[in-house]
Amino acid sequence: MFDMQKSIIYTLLVFTFLSCASEKENIQTPVEELLKTLEAVKGNGVLFGHQDTYAYGYYWNNVEGQSDVKRVTGDYPAVFGWELGGLEKGVKANLDTVYFDDIRRYAITAHQQGGINTISWHPFSVINRVDSWNTETRVVEKIIPGGAYHEAFKKDLDVLGDYLNSIVTAEGEKVPFIFRPWHEMDGTWFWWGRTSCTSEEFKALFRLTVDYLRNEKGVDQMLVAYSPDRNFTTTEEYLTWYPGDEYVEVIGMDNYYDLYTDGLLGEAIKKLHIVIDYANETGKVSALTETGFENLPDSTWYMSKLGAVLADKKVADNISYALVWRNDPLKHFFFPYPEHPSAPYAKEMLARENVWLLKDLTGFKNR
């Protein structure tokens, strides 16, 4: 009898252990789920994204639940872009005057509604706190390991990491996101651009940023995107600044110019094919990480340009999302407001079965 009891207890223990282990294997972390979603939408729908969509729009600011995408289409974008430039200075609002406390709230809401957050960063240089567009000082060589401002820059990363880890739901879950640091490095306009550092220095900066956030700050809710601008025609050129497969999950491209300049649409598509081929070769996801036509002087742009790019079969079958830039009435806008002549064209593109807003994405996830 005694032996029998022992063996029953033993069996129960083994069973409990095995079922716990298998449950653990099945439970996905939020960031794993995010990556799975980006993979799963591929070939089904291209997620549409908009920068700062909840924060402000064409002549409104910080109105609960408002978004110019919603005003035009009746739904929110599926991808929500946010910007952290200025955070490193210890100020309350970013360079576009959006409060970091509001950004945190917006990102949590977007996540809880089933959307995807992506975060860009136009930091002010730690050397002299000039903005990202000031290329007079060679910043990168001085902030990577061995540089005179390396320790100081790590403090900026501390601030960044602490903020990212503070984007937490009421239930205590860290909100997952795509971080897109040091974008458009193949251009010449940022202090991390191709004329302001060598590609090796750039890679060191990218790796330092990701390693520091992941390993020192415990930012484990982050996917990382690599986003050159349009200045490449081959895979080799595209990968000039690539920090390595272990650092990147989203293979991206920013491209405005090819999508508004006559005759360059084919170039935009060709470049996206390069991005897609590399993503597929390495088992990663691909995206048009930023695009738009400033103030939409061609009202057909959403159909004739972006719509044409997204209608290319290979693009439609492969990229996970395309994001347009922000609607700041004082500076520029990239998505129409309801009265703008381009609104019907944007609506038409976004009504396509394979271009997805938030409800399309949540419907797909719950199917």
Ligand code: BMA
């Ligand atoms: C740029 C412009 C700037 C803005 C920056 C960061 O493309 O929109 O006005 O400060 O992005 O959002």
